[in-house]
Amino acid sequence: MSDATLPSQTSLAGTSSLLQRTTGALCLLLAAVWAIAVVQAPVDRVQGIVQKILYVHPPCAFAAYLGFAMTAFYGALYLWKGDERHDQRARAAAGVGVLFATLLLLTGPLWAKGTWGKWWSWDLRLTLTLLLYLVYVSYLLLRSFTEGSERAARFAAVYGIAGLMVIPLNYFAIDLAGGRSIHPENLERGSLGAGMSLPFWLGVAVAIVAYVHLWLRRTEVEHLRGLLAAREATMAHRDDPGGASWDS
Amino acid sequence: MGLLIASYAIVVGAVAGYALHLIRERAALLRQLETASARGDAGPTQHGG
Numbered sequence: 001m002s003d004a005t006l007p008s009q010t011s012l013a014g015t016s017s018l019l020q021r022t023t024g025a026l027c028l029l030l031a032a033v034w035a036i037a038v039v040q041a042p043v044d045r046v047q048g049i050v051q052k053i054l055y056v057h058p059p060c061a062f063a064a065y066l067g068f069a070m071t072a073f074y075g076a077l078y079l080w081k082g083d084e085r086h087d088q089r090a091r092a093a094a095g096v097g098v099l100f101a102t103l104l105l106l107t108g109p110l111w112a113k114g115t116w117g118k119w120w121s122w123d124l125r126l127t128l129t130l131l132l133y134l135v136y137v138s139y140l141l142l143r144s145f146t147e148g149s150e151r152a153a154r155f156a157a158v159y160g161i162a163g164l165m166v167i168p169l170n171y172f173a174i175d176l177a178g179g180r181s182i183h184p185e186n187l188e189r190g191s192l193g194a195g196m197s198l199p200f201w202l203g204v205a206v207a208i209v210a211y212v213h214l215w216l217r218r219t220e221v222e223h224l225r226g227l228l229a230a231r232e233a234t235m236a237h238r239d240d241p242g243g244a245s246w247d248s
Numbered sequence: 249m250g251l252l253i254a255s256y257a258i259v260v261g262a263v264a265g266y267a268l269h270l271i272r273e274r275a276a277l278l279r280q281l282e283t284a285s286a287r288g289d290a291g292p293t294q295h296g297g
Contacts, residue, residue: 024267031260038256049249049252050249050251050252052252053251053252053255056255056256056259057255060259096266099262099263099266102262103258103259103262103263106255106258107255107258107259110251110252110254110255110258111251111255113251114251114252210263213267214263214266214267214270217267217270217271217274218270220274221270221273221274221277224274224277224278224281225277227281228277228280228281228284231281231284231285231288232284234288235284235287235288
């Protein structure tokens with residue numbers, strides 16, 4: 001890599017910093033309004049106060065779905081264009097998606113304990129959520145074991161696209177279970193009680209903006225890692241042009 | 249009430265913690281890039297230096 005990469009690196013950091021600051025500020029603002037809405041939301045007559053986990057648990061699912069959809073989208077772009085930046089974006093999308101899937105799998109059992117009296121059930125929806133999580137954890141493991149390999153990046157892109165199939169299965173699991181699912185049904189228009197829609201949709205907005213903010217940050221980190229690896233490889237080659245390499 | 253508070257604390261703490269982790273990692277990578285640039289400018293005779 002030449003020294004000419006440094007100005008572009010600086011300008012990239014500047015552009016993404018502006019987006020990062022904007023999404024960060026928006027996230028904090030929305031989170032403050034969301035917190036007030038959650039406190040003011042009515043307490044459910046059947047479940048009691050623990051039902052308010054509704055305002056944080058499904059939003060984590062939406063953010064995780066978005067993350068995995070973006071992993072597939074940028075993976076497809078990488079396969080099509082061969083641009084390394086798309087691969088970095090796909091990797092960042094999977095990393096942040098797995099964070100939200102982890103939070104989904106942590107808040108779910110807390111809600112289940114409060115309403116069903118047990119932490120976990122091998123219900124179709126819960127099992128498919130765990131499968132979805134493991135699919136993308138495997139994606140990240142694959143990437144960490146094969147750092148810098150173009151072939152692995154192409155394989156991971158295909159894997160990320162294939163993993164996307166679990167999302168509709170996961171979302172429609174309750175319909176597929178045909179009334180045998182212990183998990184509540186998907187929300188439909190008007191299915192939320194009075195005063196519950198605002199905190200719910202605010203929660204979804206906060207999760208989506210938080211996702212985008214973290215994805216922008218993670219993408220920048222992935223880009224900087226790539227720059228550093230390329231620079232170190234160039235310097236190693238320059239210092240020892242005839243030296244042995246892994247490829248030889 | 250404990251389960252509710254735990255849910256929100258986990259989510260808010262994880263998102264904020266991850267954002268901080270990424271900020272620190274970015275700073276560390278920028279420092280390493282600066283060091284690598286300085287080494288690159290110094291030329292190929294800087295083995296072990």
